Amino acid sequence: MLSRAAERVYWTGRYLERAENAARIVQQYSQLLLDLPDEVGVGWLELVRIVGAMDEFRASGKPDTETGVLEFLLAENDGSTSLAYSLRMARENIRNTRDLLPHEAWENVNELYQETRRSLGPAAIGEDRFEVLAECIGECQKISGILTGTVSHHSPYHFLTLGQSIERADMTSRIIEVAAAYIQHNERLVRRYGSSLWTNVLKSVSAFQMYRQYCQRQVQGIRVIDFLLCDRALPRSIAFCVDSARSSCAALPRGETTSAALDDVDRLLQPIPAEQVQAADVTALMDTVQLRLGDVHGAVAATWFLHEDGA
Amino acid sequence: MVINMRLGPNTYSAGGFYDELIDQDGTARPHAARLADYFSAMRPDELVARQRAVDKTIVDMGISFTIYSEGDNIDRAWPLDIIPRAMPGDEWNRIEAGLVQRVRALNLFIDDLYNDRRILKDKIVPAEIIDSSRNYLQPCMGVSPRHGVWANICGSDLVRGGDGTVYVLEDNLRVPSGVSYMLENRNVIKRVFPGLFQDHRVRPVSEYPTSLSAMLQSIAPPDASGEKPEIVVLTPGIYNSAYFEHSYLARTMGVELVEGGDLVVGDDDCVYMRSIEGLTRVDTIYRRIDDVFLDPEVFRPDSMLGVPGLMRAWRAGNVSLANAPGSGVADDKVVYSYVPDIIRYYLQEDAIIPNVPTWRCSDPTHLDHVLAKLPELVVKPANESGGYGMLVGPHATRREHEQFRELLKENPRNYIAQPTLDLSTAPTLCDESLEPRHLDLRPFILQGDSVAVTAGGLTRVAMRKGSLVVNSSQGGGSKDTWIVEVGH
Numbered sequence: 001m002l003s004r005a006a007e008r009v010y011w012t013g014r015y016l017e018r019a020e021n022a023a024r025i026v027q028q029y030s031q032l033l034l035d036l037p038d039e040v041g042v043g044w045l046e047l048v049r050i051v052g053a054m055d056e057f058r059a060s061g062k063p064d065t066e067t068g069v070l071e072f073l074l075a076e077n078d079g080s081t082s083l084a085y086s087l088r089m090a091r092e093n094i095r096n097t098r099d100l101l102p103h104e105a106w107e108n109v110n111e112l113y114q115e116t117r118r119s120l121g122p123a124a125i126g127e128d129r130f131e132v133l134a135e136c137i138g139e140c141q142k143i144s145g146i147l148t149g150t151v152s153h154h155s156p157y158h159f160l161t162l163g164q165s166i167e168r169a170d171m172t173s174r175i176i177e178v179a180a181a182y183i184q185h186n187e188r189l190v191r192r193y194g195s196s197l198w199t200n201v202l203k204s205v206s207a208f209q210m211y212r213q214y215c216q217r218q219v220q221g222i223r224v225i226d227f228l229l230c231d232r233a234l235p236r237s238i239a240f241c242v243d244s245a246r247s248s249c250a251a252l253p254r255g256e257t258t259s260a261a262l263d264d265v266d267r268l269l270q271p272i273p274a275e276q277v278q279a280a281d282v283t284a285l286m287d288t289v290q291l292r293l294g295d296v297h298g299a300v301a302a303t304w305f306l307h308e309d310g311a
Numbered sequence: 312m313v314i315n316m317r318l319g320p321n322t323y324s325a326g327g328f329y330d331e332l333i334d335q336d337g338t339a340r341p342h343a344a345r346l347a348d349y350f351s352a353m354r355p356d357e358l359v360a361r362q363r364a365v366d367k368t369i370v371d372m373g374i375s376f377t378i379y380s381e382g383d384n385i386d387r388a389w390p391l392d393i394i395p396r397a398m399p400g401d402e403w404n405r406i407e408a409g410l411v412q413r414v415r416a417l418n419l420f421i422d423d424l425y426n427d428r429r430i431l432k433d434k435i436v437p438a439e440i441i442d443s444s445r446n447y448l449q450p451c452m453g454v455s456p457r458h459g460v461w462a463n464i465c466g467s468d469l470v471r472g473g474d475g476t477v478y479v480l481e482d483n484l485r486v487p488s489g490v491s492y493m494l495e496n497r498n499v500i501k502r503v504f505p506g507l508f509q510d511h512r513v514r515p516v517s518e519y520p521t522s523l524s525a526m527l528q529s530i531a532p533p534d535a536s537g538e539k540p541e542i543v544v545l546t547p548g549i550y551n552s553a554y555f556e557h558s559y560l561a562r563t564m565g566v567e568l569v570e571g572g573d574l575v576v577g578d579d580d581c582v583y584m585r586s587i588e589g590l591t592r593v594d595t596i597y598r599r600i601d602d603v604f605l606d607p608e609v610f611r612p613d614s615m616l617g618v619p620g621l622m623r624a625w626r627a628g629n630v631s632l633a634n635a636p637g638s639g640v641a642d643d644k645v646v647y648s649y650v651p652d653i654i655r656y657y658l659q660e661d662a663i664i665p666n667v668p669t670w671r672c673s674d675p676t677h678l679d680h681v682l683a684k685l686p687e688l689v690v691k692p693a694n695e696s697g698g699y700g701m702l703v704g705p706h707a708t709r710r711e712h713e714q715f716r717e718l719l720k721e722n723p724r725n726y727i728a729q730p731t732l733d734l735s736t737a738p739t740l741c742d743e744s745l746e747p748r749h750l751d752l753r754p755f756i757l758q759g760d761s762v763a764v765t766a767g768g769l770t771r772v773a774m775r776k777g778s779l780v781v782n783s784s785q786g787g788g789s790k791d792t793w794i795v796e797v798g799h
Contacts, residue, residue, distance in 0.1 A: 002573050003585040096549060099558050099568065103373065155587060253588050306585040 013163025028204030409663030514766035576620030767792035
């Protein structure tokens, strides 16, 4: 398989996942702010910090308001953070690898891109935000379904999986950060609203039912974080993403460096001791997880993408 | 309005042109008799329904071509008429022999031009014609590719005139395209008309990808890496109008489709492909990008499509390029006019397929004739393709005649002129009725260690009434082309 094709398939996986996660995280955060009384002081800017785009946001000159932040995170603009941008890049990458991926995947990505070009701008300010985001999440899931249901488990599939897993692990760590923000901002409030807030976190990654079935009846903050971090059976947990990236690595030639980088991520995935949990510790841990995931991406690129300077 | 739906006596008339299926008195030619019967038995609505089935199959199979328009690329479904164009097998045998002869001679000619220049010294072809050709590339001097063959893939355009004679209209020796549509046309017609093939013995075309792959293997450098040479198809990318074909050929041969950025020339002057296994040696490149974009170190420095150092690797014999750079020197239309002499010079044979009579404007007596008879002639620039920059005398205005007179006097070397041919026609479904439409034929000839010719080729049809323009970018259509064994 050509390096260029591998790279494009990998980024198709990443951008599709990034688009879905952008929709999820905005939805979750909107819900959160509806639940919290204003005096808590959790603002929209926090969301920009969580997705790691503060510098770009400042450069965009958009205001710190709900509309400003949502236009930045959803609609097509000059930046490379928005949901619309992710879909455009997913489309560009899949368009260039149409020979390797099923035709229906291209058609659906193209349709979604065309549709969201119309809907995301108004959604950033309008009343139908939840509807548009839910639609977008559903379409992304449909495309993932087409890909998992039809792509043979050879190299293209494994690059798709690598991209998807790395992106998903990264975003789950950011969603855990949002959760940590609850604790950080108001412990009294968490005691009062706690279980509904954590339920909201679980729902944002479609993990509420699985938590109730396999973890415990009661929704408890620390257990939710552990579940999203370490549960090896939950498809959106970081541990699960690391496992699936690792098995794709093993199926590809010369995967050793990337596997080692994934092991480094895995070592960070330990249950958090309940008695002494501090929001800052969780945030610091997630920052480290994100850095190590960045190293995994670096290993993938250096091993397989063979750019001009690396060749 | 009278609608002529039926083929056969007194219904379909080619209006004085030579028709491929129906003769002057309205009866089907022997090789087309069963074909005519088959379509004559269909009602108008059935014909239209079949055309819709063909169109839908083409969309479902994703057979498209790309046109560039208003800053955007549009994929258009490939246009295919339901009625095949048939030629008798014995006639084709002669044409095939003529094409083999022609390509052999042209390759001997190109090899001579870049090495001994015997034919120029013997004054068969004037040296100034060659030395002034912009497709005569200095960096190719002294190179002799494997088997001495430069143009490994040739697409010669054939036309039939009013008296039934088949002529070569031009030779395409650079990056001829269209073969994938020839293959897909057959696949579509087979799907939509399975019964039609049971009544006929039609020569198959499906072995082309195998022949192409065998040819590309046969020209790999003798020390090719491993047992099986690594072949790739080099494309300018998805925005190219022929990308469908590039991808189709790579897929059917089972080789990688690469872009310039996928290849790198090492310090050892060998070509490597960046793959997930690491750098992999490449032996033969079927390149679908033009000469001047091949290597920014040698030709256009701004080329983003090519591979720096590729010419170095090719000159060192470490990689084979099909077609070899510089092959285009022989599809200059002035050179074309010498092809019968070229065949005689190298093969001591007369050309089996004649050229269209051609006046060279570089010759003062020819130029005088052309200037006098301009309204009756077709004038073509020597080095353009796709039907651009030409003048069709009878269809042009007086002002255009004047403009061309000036152009010819300014730069006579750059032009040739030919009589306006009465191109042959074939019945074509146009708005619910069968009407004659003009067509040509592009067979594909492969030469490596041996020569292979497609059975038939790609028939292109001018869909507008009376038009002679068959290019798909300008509203042309196509037909499945049948070489039919007669007497079986």
